[in-house]
Amino acid sequence: MKQKKWVIPIVIIGVLVVLWFAGIIPKQIAKSFGTSYVNNHFPEMQLECVGVEYADAYGDYLITFKGTNENTYSCVIGPTYFPVSMGQGLFAIQSDYAAYYK
Helix, strand or coil: CHHHHHHHHHHHHHHHHHHHHCCHHHHHHHHHHHHHHHHHHCHHHCCEEEEEEEECCCCEEEEEEECCCCCEEEEEEECCCCCCEECCCHHHHHHHHHHHHC
């Protein structure tokens, strides 16, 4: 009976590890963090996340936003397994925000 108590937690942990290293959980983290970041820093642009994909060239995720003015912006967000740092491509959003909304 005691062995059955450990089966469910081990299966849950195993599924989480598989989903994490398969990139499904980090992709959702990148989407939620990226959306939150642009909504907090550039609220007037009303950017909406239209896609997140793993970019082999960068070794990180590439997140794409579309604004109300139909402009499309892409940023690198990383690191690979816990993507919470916006990187290359953020300058384009900042410069358009400064030009049109400040």
